[in-house]
Amino acid sequence: MAEIGKVRIRVPSSIKQGDVVRVRALVIHPMEIVQRRDGKPVDKNYHFIHKVVVTYNGREILAAETTQSVSENPFFAFTFRATEPGTLKIAFLDTHGGKYEGTVDIKFS
Amino acid sequence: MERTPSASHITRRTLLRALAVVGLAGVSGPLLGPDAVPAQGNLGALQPEEKVEATMKRLFGSRPLKDGSSAIKLDMPLIAENGAVVPVTVEVQSPMTPADYVKHIYIISDKNRRPMNAKFTLTAAMGTALVGANLRLGETTDVRAVAELSDGTLLMAKREVKVTVGGCGG
Structure with missing residues (x-):
């Protein structure tokens, strides 16, 4: 569990200006599911990622609301248009107030 | 007869104290109540x-x-x-x-x-x-x-x- 919040982001090794780049991101997280006792769901503060925000040079390009129907160690894929060099940042927010961020530098070759 | 003034005195003070307590509770209740704001992972906040x-x-x-x-x-x-x-x-x-x-x-x-x-x-x-x-x-x-x-x-x-x-x- 010590690895909770470890973010891994993969982008293609060579990016040209104007390319539509496909990004794959993974975060280590348990995504706790609803427990049931006698068929009734237990009410407690379940620990799962409920929001994902992707920003590119400070501008938000994608936001996602996620639920426990997303698997453990969630994986997301998306694309973005690389218009300028800079930083792509992905932030994962969970229900216990955790914020896990991963960044990747976008450079043109 | 001796007790009447003191009794009324206590009543007034108790009343004021009670009012103060109610006032405080009214202010602090929603702010400090542990269940006032359910956390985002609780059942009520999940998709139904x-x-x-x-x-x-x-x-x-x-x-x-x-x-x-x-x-x-x-x-x-x-x-x-x-x-x-x-x-x-x-x-x-x-x-x-x-x-x-x-x-x-x-x-x-x-x-x-x-x-x-x-x-x-x-x-x-x-x-x-x-x-x-x-x-x-x-x-x-x-x-x-x-x-x-x-x-x-x-x-x-x-x-x-x-x-x-x-x-x-x-």
């Missing part, structure tokens, strides 16, 4: 358990859903051996310009207890309307992708995934 028809009605009301099977590419396995990890990729044909882009993509699985799985909010800066995620599916189910375009049109595509082992913890 419901049938998929109720989910569709709650999310889209009576707005018409157009058949988007030609515009939406729903990429996922035909048979998922393990329901705990089912990769799904949704790609919507769209120019993705500020004037015409895909605003939201919803991923909904019919037979999960909470059918609403993920909602993506996209922007034109993405270049293509493509999102992917790994889902948990409880049993063999239809998975729907609903795309809401910037002009408000709703497109839907769905496909069945056969799940051999459910992924919702029994």
